Amino acid sequence: MASMKAATIRDVAARAQVSVASVSRVLTGAGAVTEPTRQRVLEAVAALAYVPHSGARSLSTSRTDTVGVVLPDLFGEFFSELIRGMDLAARTHGLHLIVSSSHDDADEASAAIRSMRGRVDGMIVLSPHLDAANLAASLAGSLPVLLMNGGATDAGRPSIVVDNHGGAVAAVEHLIAGGARDIAHICGPTGNLEAEARMAGYVQAMAAAGLKARVVDGDFSQSSGHAAVRAMLAEGSHSDAIFAGNDVMAVGALLALQEAGVRCPEDVAVVGFDDVPIAQLVRPSLSTMRINIAETGRRALDRLVDLIRAKDDEALPADVACEIVRPVLVARDSSRANPSINTQASDDGRTAVKSTISSGGHQDV
Amino acid sequence: MASMKAATIRDVAARAQVSVASVSRVLTGAGAVTEPTRQRVLEAVAALAYVPHSGARSLSTSRTDTVGVVLPDLFGEFFSELIRGMDLAARTHGLHLIVSSSHDDADEASAAIRSMRGRVDGMIVLSPHLDAANLAASLAGSLPVLLMNGGATDAGRPSIVVDNHGGAVAAVEHLIAGGARDIAHICGPTGNLEAEARMAGYVQAMAAAGLKARVVDGDFSQSSGHAAVRAMLAEGSHSDAIFAGNDVMAVGALLALQEAGVRCPEDVAVVGFDDVPIAQLVRPSLSTMRINIAETGRRALDRLVDLIRAKDDEALPADVACEIVRPVLVARDSSRANPSINTQASDDGRTAVKSTISSGGHQDV
DNA sequence: CTAATTTCTGTAATCGGTTACATGACACAC
DNA sequence: GTGTGTCATGTAACCGATTACAGAAATTAG
Known part of the structure; x- marks a missing residue:
């Protein structure tokens, strides 16, 4: 009981007497599976307390289902309302939220951005300190990013600013x-x-x-x-x-x-x-x-999701507008x-x- | 420029004229590498703007370097101070923080916990609503968890409670x-x-x-x-x-x-x-x-890190105490x-x- | 100069998923 | 019975890192 290795998709497949492909199909919902098969898979998943390895999944799909939020040192209520709005929106999209807070200078914020790259599908950056040059340097080239760096309208980058x-x-x-x-x-x-x-x-x-x-x-x-x-x-x-x-x-x-x-x-x-x-x-x-802070946060996350979709689909509509909250x-x-x-x-x-x-x-x- | 695939460790290795093993050794700091080799690798990393794929890394190391925090619907200042403390501590340990907030009933909290399993090395759960039974059901068997469910002293589980x-x-x-x-x-x-x-x-x-x-x-x-x-x-x-x-x-x-x-x-x-x-x-x-909320959050994260270490090392000291904040x-x-x-x-x-x-x-x- | 070490480097297996493609089963029509 | 199409399933090749192990190179000893 102590050190039982975590179950893998192959364990589930073996127990359910099906192939790993069928297990994957049941779990991701993609592809047709007969009802008896589905039941056997679900039973095996439950019996083994199987949880898919997110890293492995991210490796094959090249998506992390996670977005990052980089924040400065914010006053209490503002911070919590913003996160609340973003979290709610993230949940409806099936995304997770990595937050990195309390960055009170440009260097710290840059470091946070760099350490997040590679583990998120997109980022929301609030940074009253970071100027455009600094920011561009820290950002991954093709990672979707939504800016909320109130004040500086960085032309060409999707952003939301308070007026x-x-x-x-x-x-x-x-x-x-x-x-x-x-x-x-x-x-x-x-x-x-x-x-x-x-x-x-x-x-x-x-x-x-x-x-x-x-x-x-x-x-x-x-x-x-x-x-x-x-x-x-x-x-x-x-x-x-x-x-x-x-x-x-x-x-x-x-x-x-x-x-x-x-x-x-x-x-x-x-x-x-x-x-x-x-x-x-x-x-x-x-x-x-x-x-309305929570609403602004929700809106920011929704726009980020759009940006991520736009990147995936290779269809053009990358919404680069600077949205203004009055x-x-x-x-x-x-x-x-x-x-x-x-x-x-x-x-x-x-x-x-x-x-x-x-x-x-x-x-x- | 538009759709350049992200560089992999093999691309870096090729450019630096070394093997992937050497690149990995330079980047993780594990294993000896001569200075000229290190320089060539670093140059290639910079030139290609290479960022390691966290999923792939997590797959081979079976660690995510991420911890999760599940929170109820909290009042502003409490929420932000707590996250601030945890985030600061997480940063010193090189960990990332996934937060899931605003769970105002036990079912939502359970769902959040389940959806986090598999993508974190450990979790901190604040849940004034979740009782021990519900909680145990939602928790992965062997995932380190620190409870902060103020009031209910769930014997045997590591926790921090406010007195x-x-x-x-x-x-x-x-x-x-x-x-x-x-x-x-x-x-x-x-x-x-x-x-x-x-x-x-x-x-x-x-x-x-x-x-x-x-x-x-x-x-x-x-x-x-x-x-x-x-x-x-x-x-x-x-x-x-x-x-x-x-x-x-x-x-x-x-x-x-x-x-x-x-x-x-x-x-x-x-x-x-x-x-x-x-x-x-x-x-x-x-x-x-x-x-002192921030301090309590910091302490919670530190204890969680200890629990994760204890699990890794197979050495016994799993600190199961119920710590009290007065x-x-x-x-x-x-x-x-x-x-x-x-x-x-x-x-x-x-x-x-x-x-x-x-x-x-x-x-x- | 050869042997024994030590130090560095490269090859290839491995982690646990997804998914293209091949295969097999089955139904239906002729 | 044969041909054709649909649908469920399985096999095996990926994804991109880490790392055990083996082999090469450099150092030292004798």
Whole structure:
């Protein structure tokens, strides 16, 4: 019982008194088999607890039924929602998901990509750090890859990007519509493409409205948002609104305002980006730009599957488009002109507005 | 350029003017090779962009260098931290991680386990729903498996469990030490082993203190925590403290108290469980029981690697112990006798108390 | 210079599936 | 009975790595 070798397809064939070809036909569903044969095979499979050797199968079919996902160091909720969406889609396609996470620089991400090559049929790469050149070098020539490197539109490569630029514009326009004129921006870390796109959107929207832009440094952490507001107040800020590069910094900003006795939204309105779960739990609840993350992940995997099929079939339709996910404004109390006195707490947010996904064209960054 | 077949080890051998054996020796690092040979091989590998076929390798070595993780439908931060820890550990061992998430019932989890068998060297299974019988049926006989099915101590199988029972006891004792006497518990969904262990701990601690237990139904969602408190207040509760089965419900409870004008912690103290990031952002900041999730994930993977080694070496030390992770109390304002007027907002929590991991013995559920 | 080692290299078997092709069985029509 | 077509099945050749073993080359000893 201890060291019984695992059963092979030949063992199954022997027990079922058929050839290996018949066993394979039953198991893969390809090719005709009579009912009695099928039964005998299934009985033998069950009796021997036979599991096909995936390596052997992959060797003869030259497919792995596995896709890889390379991720940077992401905030909790974003990460889990994304994987959830991808995993669900993968399951419906009968695929497995290899994940490699927490790559906080380009070299690590490259290494992860290289070590995945050869064991996956395709890859999804999220990498705010990796530029096109670096990436191309790491990628296997013919391996289908879907990029989600928010910000840099790498022409010619299939990708899905969040419209950070457009989202930032919408956030600023929302603040302006609410009466704000002196709007400051707490930006994300330099070098992060998403952060830069959001800042660019802010700058453009301010310029378009004829307003003066003011950018305060941040790094996407809560404490940096807190510090940014403290610094602003210390130097006698007259801002009547703040657009933070992400929700986490926005929450830090809210707390700093609260500590300083500045009312939100009456004195200073605040808008974040991402719609993390905390956004609806803080008081005042935080206005933000929402992305339907799970849906985006699902969509990414579906597109990758299409790319893999396109490669297999040698038929041409390799969809090389850069698809754009547009964030939607979720207006809550932190930017409301007349905040409701008492917000209900049962806003679980699961059923709210979905982010739209539109296809074609390139991002207007 | 379009449909160039991927290079094989024979192509490399031909180009480098050596045998496949030498190429293999260079690439695997096993066996002696002269420097000139090594150089020629490496040059050929680079020139052909050769990547070893993992299936073929797995076929001859009968190892996949991959481990699987089966997960239920988890809350965001927990999920991502756990994967982060496991992924980091996997990388140091040169292993890849296949994840399958969002299994919200036993059948789905079983299916996931079966579909993973044969493509991994070992598995980590988190499954609050799967009982021992179901699990054993789904598991390959000789595949190393590490369980993290919080609550059910499946004797004889290597596992890591969170001491939910002990954590609940500690939480209640903390509330009692703060002066509370009428402590209510908002429990998690029935059938969830973790929820049940926490409730059992609450009941035992109350009994030990000679206090009367009161349990209100919840389901781990924020709105259920909110509803529970509203129900309590509606029927004229006299509770001076609430122990919630998790942080998310505790936050719902906090908001409900706030809406009703009940002060926390002055009138009612609140303690949660998990220490999700929100816990330190709500006001009052939430006292809770913390588990170092990433560390636990890392530890789980390390133990799995040991199990795989033990199986390979045929040497005996198969570590079958049930390791226990003890949550640590994080006392914040929601349960402080004299809450500080102004809490600093820069408590990022990354550097706080680590949860202890102690080994051996069984959980005293 | 020959013999004994040691070190490197190559040949070919092997891992466990899939599948093209050949074979055999059977039915039906004439 | 023979011919023809269909359908189920088996045989054996792959897929691309690793590695036991044998043989060649280089080193050292005597």
